[in-house]
Amino acid sequence: MKKRNITLFFAGLFFTAFAAGNATPKEELAKINSVLNAEKVLAESTHMVVRRAAWRFLLGDPASFEKSAINAMKDRDPAVREYAFFRYFEIHADKAFPQLEKMASDPDPEVRKKLLVWIVEMKDGKKVASLRQIAARTAGETSGGFPFYRETQRLKDNPTHDYEVIKLMSIPLPETGWDFTLDKADNGHINGFFKPDFDSSKWKKVKLIHWEKQGFPGYDGIAWYRIKFKMPPKMDSNAVELAFGAVDENAWVWLNGTYLGQQDLGPEGWEIAFWLDATREIKWGAENILAVRVKDTQFGGGIWKPVRIEILK
Template sequence: MIRTRWALAGILAVALCTDAADADRPGVAERRAQVGQAAARGAEGLPVLQAALEDPSDLVRRAAVQALARMDGGAQGVLEAALDNRDPVVRRAALLALAGDPSPGAVARMARGIADADPLVREAAVQWLVEVSPSSEEVVALLRRVENDASPEIQALALTALAALAPAAGAFHPPARDTVLLRQRPDMVDHVASIVVAATIPLPREGWRFRVDPAGEGHMQTWFEPAYDDARWSDIQIETAWMAGYTGVGWYRRTIDLPARPEHLAAEMVFGGVDECAWVWVNGVYVGGQDIGPEGWNQPFRVDVTRELRWGEPNQITVRVLNSLAAGGIWRPVRIEALGLKR
């Protein structure tokens, strides 16, 4: 039927998945022989091959789907029906035979594959999608469906592919920020020694929401907006590394309640350490961050939040973190300082 590299790979996988002990069961050898004879008759043998797909023997079912995948034509309808077969090996072989080699025109078929109940079929579908060239929005959309798959192997395949497909046009460029920290303001040059911390508000360690962003596109989906729904994100603590084995972009979100406004000249958010780069939003407004590469992993930094904080109200805080080596995340405490002048 569709003698492509991927269809043949599916056929080979069928052979590797068969149970040798099944061959010794009564009648199996005879029924396999009937499958071979039916395959030799071409279209005339289709009814026998279709019936064999429901055989109790793995060997017979898989021999039948192998034969169907090898046919030059006429087997498409039977293979379509095989996508609902109880045997995941049969479903995988049928899917790959119908799709042929990875190409944009056959991408829609893989929607069925990535939704399959068995990881064997889902993984084959993801591997097929990864090889489609040129890629497309349709491919990216399908890969996004499995980026949180129950199978770690499938997750890794999808996330790696999405990261590679991230469009250059969507590269993150933080907005310009014209504010200056209080101690660096020209009008404070003669008063730096008199600046004191009038109030300190530690940010809670618990209660943060977190999501990895391997494709680096959270900013395009406005994950920093206060109204963004993060209900499906994971729970996470700060003051610790985010997870083992992940390098890339991750986002933290939390809403905090602030007390009544203290007397102060400026307010600054102080980060004890973020591994390794960070960009911060308060109530949807970008307020700055630190982007000095891996050397920044243990460097404290602060951002001015004087205009953005809403005293006596809830305040939404978002932090985008990029880590390129080892552990990552907001691993040291964060606090808000209200700054004033010594009386």
């Protein structure tokens, strides 16, 4: 969709709001004739049509635009947020990236969909890819009732750690004896499959190879893994990371009941190694419980490469 068409779309959206204004007090609309009055109307009016008209006035005023746009992006009306994001992008183009990141995580799926249309005009390929991933993640897993997401950072990528990272020890987790179950209803997270006290003793025992080779041919969907392992006594270290050789395709990971993070690159992530910080969650000199939710949409699925604990200095 070209910018001209987007502009016409929003003009139509707000024109429709005006046209539907039979229930809107005319005196409120008449007050929207200056920035000060428009802000006052926003503070006092509960009518959607009036509030949209006030926002449109403010977002069309060059002097008040920056402040108004930031405030409009937080408005409870998704149509207002959508228009504010659009106007900001229209004016600032690629420099609008920080605000577009917020749009990519907007709670309304229609707002996120609009973003995926607009960003085709962005010139920075890395930013486009980042926005697509954020929007797809939010529109997919979160809106589908899966609320877990966490940003994670490896020690080597931490800007405050400005010296060489040394691997003190690498502890491989067992490649056999993992508890495994399918989750066709996708409600394992609701049923607490990740909780330390959950009883998975009746699940099937599997190895770290594709589940199709272990009695589940042709299955595409959600499945869960759990395993217990013991850590040595506490070491003088700066970080503990959980390293996955590869999960086909996506993984969401809990340690001792706490959510660590995810690898959610879609089908492209099936052979990509990833690391999650577990420094605060690991239990030294004690038993730990690892739970992994895996989603596969095509071909082979599951944790199919080794998993290990890396202790770093």
